[in-house]
Amino acid sequence: MAGDALSDLLKTVRLTGATFFDIEAQDPWAVCSPSPASILPRILPGADHLISYHVLTAGHCFARIIGKEAFPVEAGEVVVFTNSDPHIMSSTPDLRADPPTADVLEIAAASQTPFPINYVKDGSLSARLVCGYLACDALPFNPLLEALPPVIKAGDVKGDGGWLGQFIKLAVSEVAEKRAGSETVLTKLSELMFVDVLRRYVESLPPQQTGWLAGLRDPHLSKALALIHDRPAHSWTVEALAKEAALSRTVLAERFTKLVGMPPMHYLAKWRMQIASELLSAGNSNVANIAAEIGYESEAAFSRAFKKMIGVPPSAWRLGVRPAPGSGGDEASDTESEPAATAAD
Template sequence: MDALAALLDGPRARQAFLLRSTLDPPWSLRIQDEAPLTLVAMVRGAAVVVRDGGGAAPVRLGPGDVAIIRGPEPYTVADDAATPAQAVIHPGQRCTTPDGGPLSGLRDLGVRTWGNAAEGATVMLTGTYHLDGEVSRRLLRALPALVVVARAEEDSPLVELLAEEIVRDRPGQEAVLDRLLDLLLIAVVRSWFAGNLSEAPGWYAAYGDPVVGPALRLLHHQPARRWTVASLAREIGVSRAALARRFHGLVGEPPMRFLSEWRIALAADLLLEPGATVGSVAHEVGYGTPYALSTAFKRLRGVSPKEHRAAVLAAA
């Protein structure tokens, strides 16, 4: 597993919120749904994204451009930065006017479609991951608050394909849309990293290091192995002290802490598989007992494995 594959192994949309918006200006949507990650893809027309906070300049999106917006901080998507908000999107995708009243002017326009004009000058697609567990924390930490990849940088058919599929109402359509959203996220992140290596996380850049790179590959590919810093150093032919010093310097954390976070990220996904138990997952990711996995999981995630699984399934 290479560095990017390891980073992107996390996106697992589960009945994600997906919406096609068709709008004529002026329009402005205030988003405060607290979602960990949202994609906005422009099919037609243009929009600006304005993050909260002083000094955050509006970022313009044109046809084919895709924005990744990391939550939970609020932001606004509008035809123009000066347009006052007309609708506020709350957690659970509840929509109100800015003063909390019922919406007028924005309405249902068909399957997963809403807006103020059936054939609006602007058409955009929104895909929202509801829970942290649907996108790995390592990926969320690797991304800035707002990523924009222009169509010229990622000329992929995925935006057009998602635009076609989002308005269809067929058996199993939610699963199709979830996977398309995951693919689009992966494609956009891959393209962004290719053009912004200086902003990539330390461990991603460290993959090219002759000492740390092989160590990262071993940890990613064999997480269940009983690793120690000494055994990892022996495997790649360097001293324990040299590996520990170089790994921490390039990645920003010790090897065993990195391994613990990687194991728990894998466990969080595996726990959602049908028939999975805490015991079976513990063995698969390198913990000798269910208790050991539960202890590590709660230390890093703040909840037990069973609580994590119950929360994700309840939300889905």
């Protein structure tokens, strides 16, 4: 039975969370997030893509990417900056703020509990936020990142007792009580929160929307994507996928290319290399076993395809070498030209 393509992707690109900031503020206030380049080495070393989120647990505020228009945020809503673009959370739309210093980031990274930032002087609290970061692999292939807008705002429908409301209650409790394991609990909660935000975003997409997430919403394409994810070593053809997805070969090929942005066999080749890159980074399997696991009959065939598509050989990737921009050929047609093993069904 086919699985869940979104879950498969999030596991393979190693989505991980880290929660570090508990902000209490009194008007007027403003907090600026620094660039990902200054955050990743201190908070989530080893990751190559950063996602920021802010959950407003009390009060109201404004959020904006620097240089863009501000938008309001109310208590019970979460704002996700999918590329962690430098941004400002503030009590009014036009307040400026300096990003945290390197020292603050170092202390936050070393903290075993959410790092408190208090902007309340002698008045009453006007806003409270739980802020944190998520990281995932962007290379060699993460179609989710290309499908997301720079900012997503989400919140439960009032009175529906949805997951985001429960998340906020749990986050507030963990931050306030600072019990053993709070950091781990908040980390896992942030990952679950992000998945729920993604689901809400998919459900809100207009019918004409294209992209990988739009493909998930199409029952036929989601079946094809799930099959590719579940059985990457299988000797798939467009005909075989179309039959499983209950479409004709022509319709599957056209619809897949239109929504997902590439032909099915191109996607299969890229997904195989994403799995291979994750296995290489983990270091638990030799290259021959990895080649067999993703559908190549020989180590040599796999190594040629990996270098041609990614830009560096498997041995270099395992050592942490990443290709220079533009060095990968992205020749996904190798899926059909290289001999591939047939996985046991």
